[in-house]
Amino acid sequence: MNQVVLYQHPSYFEHDSGFGHPECAERLRAIDTGLHESGVSENIRTAVPKAAGAQDLYRVHDRHYVDRILSLRGKTEQLDGDTRVSPGSVDAALHAVGAVIEAVDAVLARSCDTAFCLVRPPGHHAEKDHAMGFCLFNNVAVAAAYALAEKGLKRVLIFDPDVHHGNGTQHLFYERPDVFYFSIHQWPFFPGTGSVEETGAGEGRGRNVNVPLPAGMGDPEYLYVTRKLLCPLIENYRPDLVVFSAGFDSHLLDPLGEMELSDEGFRGMYGEVLDTLESLAIPFFFVLEGGYSLEALRSVVPRLIVDLVSGDRIQANPSRPQKIAVETVAEVLRRLESGVD
Ligand SMILES: [Zn+2]
Structure with missing residues (x-):
């Protein structure tokens, strides 16, 4: 039985993205319901994180941007077309960042086997100096920067x-060799970035891998990308820590995304990566990003957590992937090997 810590905080329920907004507190309630239904709750520890300090945010965000967001505590303000601050949002965002920092400490100290930060708001669209796509602060980026600056790590990989x-995570580390960003995403789609040509720049060249796939890709394609590309890259890069920027809007039930990953697809894909990480003794943890089907969240996140606790793996669907996925992986490999950009 593995020790899994869940980071949860009451403030996450107080961030209100606006009436009818898909990024809502019900998402976390759905996960909670599923956890209770699964019976796993008795075998996991819940931790309540402290709020992050401004210094933690300054490592990746522009100081003026951080200070502006902090000044909005208790207020309501529309930051872009779909990103809003409500009176409880700043507190939620600071505790979301606080959770990922504490998760870094916990997995590096080996005080648990892994952690899952069930946070809101999500973070991966947040840029250095502006909020975007439901995100205020870039949670996983802060975690990576903290691990490098404060914990003496040399390399972090974000999947x-x-x-x-x-886009935010990619841009924040685009010229750095010490953070490897690896994304699989629907393409063309919001936010418009993420082509195979974007492979990093300067010292960060070759440390940014995008696998853009058309709508309709599912379990065989995600498993193929993981096996063929991500796992060998992890073996080669040897990160000291892996952070999962764990969005679930690639689930077949998701109302925003048009991918077709099933619960088993997520479990098989992560299982494949975890096998690699465990064989190399690389610590890892999960941070919730998107995922807007309450039904999917209620089912897939608890199932994944049950797998983490038990250490069991399910056999992922090894069917032949669609040609476009095979071609995209070949194109990414060609660019990585030739240094073309
Ligand atoms: Zn998303």
């Missing part, structure tokens, strides 16, 4: 299978 490309 982002959210249906949307994590």
